[in-house]
Amino acid sequence: MTGERLPIEVSRLTKRFGAVTAVRDISFTVEPGRVTGFLGPNGAGKTTTMRMITGLVAPTSGHATIGGRPYARLDRPSSTVGALFDAAAVHPGHTARDHLAVYAAMGGHPARRVTELLDRLGLTAVADRRVGGFSTGMRQRLNLATALLGDPRVLLLDEPSNGLDPEGMAWLRSLLRGLAADGRTVLVSSHVLSEVEQLADDVVVIRGGELVAAGPWSRLAGPPAALVRTPDAAALAAALTAAGPDPADAFQVAAVGVDQLRVYGMSTPEIAAVAATHGLRIHELGTEAAGLEQLFLRLTGAANTTSEQADL
Numbered sequence: 339m340t341g342e343r344l345p346i347e348v349s350r351l352t353k354r355f356g357a358v359t360a361v362r363d364i365s366f367t368v369e370p371g372r373v374t375g376f377l378g379p380n381g382a383g384k385t386t387t388m389r390m391i392t393g394l395v396a397p398t399s400g401h402a403t404i405g406g407r408p409y410a411r412l413d414r415p416s417s418t419v420g421a422l423f424d425a426a427a428v429h430p431g432h433t434a435r436d437h438l439a440v441y442a443a444m445g446g447h448p449a450r451r452v453t454e455l456l457d458r459l460g461l462t463a464v465a466d467r468r469v470g471g472f473s474t475g476m477r478q479r480l481n482l483a484t485a486l487l488g489d490p491r492v493l494l495l496d497e498p499s500n501g502l503d504p505e506g507m508a509w510l511r512s513l514l515r516g517l518a519a520d521g522r523t524v525l526v527s528s529h530v531l532s533e534v535e536q537l538a539d540d541v542v543v544i545r546g547g548e549l550v551a552a553g554p555w556s557r558l559a560g561p562p563a564a565l566v567r568t569p570d571a572a573a574l575a576a577a578l579t580a581a582g583p584d585p586a587d588a589f590q591v592a593a594v595g596v597d598q599l600r601v602y603g604m605s606t607p608e609i610a611a612v613a614a615t616h617g618l619r620i621h622e623l624g625t626e627a628a629g630l631e632q633l634f635l636r637l638t639g640a641a642n643t644t645s646e647q648a649d650l
């Protein structure tokens with residue numbers, strides 16, 4: 339099994355809970371050897387999708403496969419897929435060592451994995467303390483250790499960065515990078531843009547149960563936006579829109595305050611040329627670095643995600 343590369347394929351998955359459609363006809367691929375961020379606001383359908391991939395929730399329609407097979411048809415599911423959902427299954431009276439020992443026994447994993455993972459996840463010093471007294475960050479480490487017990491080739495981690503401080507985030511990043519570098523498939527959900535930006539190579543963005551975008555982060559982020567400071571903002575926005583290139587969805591003009599425009603999909607020389615043609619004044623013209631927030635703004639037209647830590 340060692341070294342197997344197992345992509346996750348999600349194909350036209352839909353899940354309805356009564357009147358609520360939690361996930362609607364979404365398809366994407368999670369590649370081995372990369373960290374994929376699964377991004378969406380609370381209630382977007384991330385957990386439901388991940389539960390469908392691991393067979394915990396039956397889809398209303400569509401299917402998901404891991405290395406070409408549905409989860410239920412994997413030979414050794416608990417050694418192939420490690421999943422972290424929530425801390426509910428941690429008994430507060432158990433020590434971290436007991437907790438891992440119980441899960442190792444249930445999964446048929448060797449007892450030495452407990453000591454190895456306590457060490458790898460930085461939990462050796464607290465291994466004999468009761469989990470009930472753990473901080474959220476320590477609990478997250480314990481949950482990750484549990485997901486890694488079977489040395490799985492595929493990891494599905496639902497909000498593993500919850501409760502981690504900046505040092506914890508750096509640690510998580512290097513852990514996930516190491517797992518992916520070894521050819522594992524890593525899908526990690528978050529509702530915080532900046533976290534996904536730090537952790538992921540690829541991004542799958544969902545909103546309201548629907549797929550918004552999927553692909554390598556570097557390609558989705560695209561070229562940087564242009565920023566124009568002009569006293570003729572409204573007239574320039576109209577002129578740029580009239581001259582806007584195809585495909586229309588890559589081009590967008592957004593007002594930033596009264597005298598500034600952010601323009602996607604048009605170069606600064608092109609913007610200057612449109613302004614000159616219409617006799618409009620430009621006081622400043624430059625580009626801003628591409629980022630996930632801008633990607634998200636461009637894809638959804640959302641207007642209020644300006645701070646560095648912005649949630650979707």
Ligand SMILES: Nc1ncnc2c1ncn2[C@@H]1O[C@H](COP(=O)(O)OP(=O)(O)OP(=O)(O)O)[C@@H](O)[C@H]1O
Nearest residue numbers: 355358360378379380381382383384385386387529
């Ligand atoms: N068992 C269920 N019964 C009814 N509705 C559900 C159930 N599970 C999820 N939902 C609904 O489906 C939608 C998607 O929920 P889901 O938990 O998948 O989103 P999420 O993106 O993981 O959000 P969060 O980050 O808050 O966990 C929500 O409207 C939720 O209320």
